[in-house]
Amino acid sequence: MINWLLQTVSVTRFSLQTLPERKGSALSSVFGIAGVVAVLVGVLSIAQGIRLMVQNSADPDNAIVMRSGSDSEMMSGLGGTQAEVITDAPGIARDAEGALASPELFVIINLPKRSTGTDANVPLRGVSRPAFKVRSNLEVVQGRPFEWGLAELVVGAGAAREFAGLDLGSSIEVGGEQWPIVGIFEAGGGIAEGEIWADAAVVQSAYRRGNSYQSVYTKLASSGSFTEFKDSLTADPRLNVKVERAADFYSDQSTVLRGIIVGLGSLIAALMGLGAMFGALNTMYTAVSARTREIATLRALGFKSGPVVVSVLFESLLLALVGGLIGGGLAYLAFDGFRAATINFQSFSQIAFAFDVNATLLKNGIVYALLIGLVGGLFPAIRAARLPVATALRES
Amino acid sequence: MSGSNGLLVDLKNVDKVFKRGAEEIHVLGGLDLEIPEGEFLALMGPSGSGKSTLLNLIGGLDRPSAGSVTVGGQRIDKLSDRKLASWRARHVGLVFQFYNLLPVLNASRNVELPLLLTHLSAKKRREHVDTVMSVVGLSHRMKHYPRQLSGGEQQRVGIARAIVTDPTLLLCDEPTGDLDRKSGDEVLELLQTLNREQDKTIVMVTHDPHAAARASRTVYLDKGQLSLEPVE
Ligand SMILES: Nc1ncnc2c1ncn2[C@@H]1O[C@H](COP(=O)(O)OP(=O)(O)OP(=O)(O)O)[C@@H](O)[C@H]1O
Ligand SMILES: [Mg+2]
Numbered sequence: 001m002i003n004w005l006l007q008t009v010s011v012t013r014f015s016l017q018t019l020p021e022r023k024g025s026a027l028s029s030v031f032g033i034a035g036v037v038a039v040l041v042g043v044l045s046i047a048q049g050i051r052l053m054v055q056n057s058a059d060p061d062n063a064i065v066m067r068s069g070s071d072s073e074m075m076s077g078l079g080g081t082q083a084e085v086i087t088d089a090p091g092i093a094r095d096a097e098g099a100l101a102s103p104e105l106f107v108i109i110n111l112p113k114r115s116t117g118t119d120a121n122v123p124l125r126g127v128s129r130p131a132f133k134v135r136s137n138l139e140v141v142q143g144r145p146f147e148w149g150l151a152e153l154v155v156g157a158g159a160a161r162e163f164a165g166l167d168l169g170s171s172i173e174v175g176g177e178q179w180p181i182v183g184i185f186e187a188g189g190g191i192a193e194g195e196i197w198a199d200a201a202v203v204q205s206a207y208r209r210g211n212s213y214q215s216v217y218t219k220l221a222s223s224g225s226f227t228e229f230k231d232s233l234t235a236d237p238r239l240n241v242k243v244e245r246a247a248d249f250y251s252d253q254s255t256v257l258r259g260i261i262v263g264l265g266s267l268i269a270a271l272m273g274l275g276a277m278f279g280a281l282n283t284m285y286t287a288v289s290a291r292t293r294e295i296a297t298l299r300a301l302g303f304k305s306g307p308v309v310v311s312v313l314f315e316s317l318l319l320a321l322v323g324g325l326i327g328g329g330l331a332y333l334a335f336d337g338f339r340a341a342t343i344n345f346q347s348f349s350q351i352a353f354a355f356d357v358n359a360t361l362l363k364n365g366i367v368y369a370l371l372i373g374l375v376g377g378l379f380p381a382i383r384a385a386r387l388p389v390a391t392a393l394r395e396s
Numbered sequence: 397m398s399g400s401n402g403l404l405v406d407l408k409n410v411d412k413v414f415k416r417g418a419e420e421i422h423v424l425g426g427l428d429l430e431i432p433e434g435e436f437l438a439l440m441g442p443s444g445s446g447k448s449t450l451l452n453l454i455g456g457l458d459r460p461s462a463g464s465v466t467v468g469g470q471r472i473d474k475l476s477d478r479k480l481a482s483w484r485a486r487h488v489g490l491v492f493q494f495y496n497l498l499p500v501l502n503a504s505r506n507v508e509l510p511l512l513l514t515h516l517s518a519k520k521r522r523e524h525v526d527t528v529m530s531v532v533g534l535s536h537r538m539k540h541y542p543r544q545l546s547g548g549e550q551q552r553v554g555i556a557r558a559i560v561t562d563p564t565l566l567l568c569d570e571p572t573g574d575l576d577r578k579s580g581d582e583v584l585e586l587l588q589t590l591n592r593e594q595d596k597t598i599v600m601v602t603h604d605p606h607a608a609a610r611a612s613r614t615v616y617l618d619k620g621q622l623s624l625e626p627v628e
Contacts, residue, residue, distance in 0.1 A: 003512075003513070003514075003515060006512055007512055007513065010509075010512050014498055014500055014501065017500035017501075018499075018500055293496060294496075294498055297492075297496040297498070298498075298509070299481065300455075300457055300484065300490055300496075301484070301485065301490065301509060301510050301513070301557075302481050302482060302483075302484045302485025302486075302510065302513050303481070303485075303512075303513065304478060304481050304482075305477075388458070389457045389458070390449075390452045390457045390458040393452075393457070393492075393496075394448075
């Protein structure tokens with residue numbers, strides 16, 4: 001056993017020492033694998049970034065109420081009296097100023113993107129006073145909050161980055177009038193950061209919406225109060241609403257998008273991976289045939305094929321590991337924190353998010369690289385082991 | 397190591413057929429060969445007559461298509477690949493025409509290779525390497541890499557590697573085939589010494605009658621059979 005180990009270590013060392021002679025093919029296999037891993041990690045980091053944004057968009061004790069049958073706030077509608085009934089429901093957290101429930105309005109405005117200058121949809125959300133208490137992670141980081149009753153705007157940091165004209169101190173047209181931007185807010189990277197906020201009452205009159213809303217955002221007394229809250233609303237004959245945890249709502253909204261990205265990303269990575277695998281296969285076949293004489297000599301001297309197989313596999317895995325590390329590193333440097341906006345498929349509004357390259361993705365990328373290396377090394381290793389010694393000696 | 401009859405190598409009625417696609421190449425047919433322990437046998441014959449093939453059979457690098465190969469009283473044609481590998485490591489030393497040294501290892505590392513298959517400690521291994529390197533007269537070339545050595549020196553390293561495990565049987569396939577006369581003579585001198593002073597049984601394939609003259613006996617291979625006279 002010790003002996004076998006010693007043989008394996010020696011044979012592996014000899015073969016690695018011959019690597020410099022095979023620089024070209026070894027490097028091409030390393031970079032092939034690095035490319036695959038970079039693309040895989042890069043694409044998956046998009047999905048991961050979106051997931052992170054969605055997770056940061058809601059506290060576990062946030063719930064959202066919309067008209068039943070609506071998949072998005074755009075499609076929903078709630079009258080003023082209905083909104084009041086919802087606000088009074090049991091299970092909602094309350095403080096001295098009343099229930100932490102914010103009836104809200106959701107309209108879409110068009111603004112040019114900073115990057116391309118083309119128009120895109122931006123959500124403008126009219127909120128009620130409790131809105132800032134309902135979303136605990138929301139914070140005005142520049143300027144000040146809008147004044148209640150005035151036509152003023154605060155802009156999410158993501159939206160401000162993404163769209164032209166959303167600068168502190170400038171103004172944009174809303175419902176035919178110029179509204180000044182008085183503040184920029186952050187929301188932990190969540191969906192709200194891609195929105196523009198104003199007083200719901202002012203937005204209602206600007207868009208002639210009377211006293212109607214589209215949704216009510218609430219903070220529950222506790223995460224466990226959800227069932228009580230939901231049951232009381234769905235049982236109420238005055239209402240026809242659906243109640244969801246905000247986290248579920250956002251997550252549902254982004255599943256299609258994430259699915260498409262993960263699906264496409266995996267497909268691309270699989271195809272590229274196949275290419276890289278043939279690259280690795282070729283590299284290791286070349287390595288084995290370049291070393292046919294040495295391998296045959298070792299085996300003629302009495303070395304068993306096990307150590308030879310292991311040494312070929314080890315080299316292939318080592319090259320793959322180096323490729324995986326380079327690819328993961330590139331992806332990390334190029335993509336981590338990279339800001340992007342994408343279309344939310346349900347509201348067709350822009351949502352801003354950052355790519356997120358995390359440890360799990362890097363680990364998966366490297367595992368994928370090793371898999372490519374393993375498969376790429378396996379057949380050449382078997383060939384090296386199977387080749388009859390006498391024949392192999394003649395080949396050289 | 398020899399069998400009860402004093403024979404170290406005993407081939408009986410050996411056939412060797414190679415298949416190349418649909419074509420069958422009959423290289424050896426009904427060949428018998430007896431080599432007593434301590435002999436220095438030269439094996440001659442035209443190119444393609446099957447000398448290397450025969451040497452491979454004796455050394456357990458290949459198996460006959462029919463017949464028996466007995467070395468040291470053991471039927472090696474019946475051994476599995478794994479067993480055969482261990483058997484080679486213990487009982488035969490191989491010397492190749494093109495030396496077959498590993499270019500990435502220096503001379504002493506090359507010589508140490510077969511010892512990695514034994515249970516010897518690193519210290520013991522070094523002692524053995526030192527001994528055989530002085531036997532082949534290359535104590536001053538231990539740290540040289542193959543490319544830094546002349547052909548004759550490389551072949552002597554090859555011989556050192558072949559004898560480092562102290563095998564009974566040395567199989568040399570045209571050991572001087574790639575050397576000039578002077579280096580070739582040195583190598584032959586060395587083989588002769590090993591045969592006389594260390595009782596190594598040697599089988600040497602050669603095209604050179606001058607080399608064969610060093611051996612205690614010469615056999616000629618032609619048309620799959622051995623004879624004592626060269627065939628015109
Ligand atoms: N592994 C093999 N597969 C197919 N044919 C083989 C194989 N080994 C040997 N042969 C054939 O067997 C015949 C004998 O080959 P071998 O190498 O034993 O000849 P040789 O006497 O050593 O020749 P040389 O003097 O040129 O070295 C040749 O025709 C060769 O092509
Ligand atoms: Mg030959």
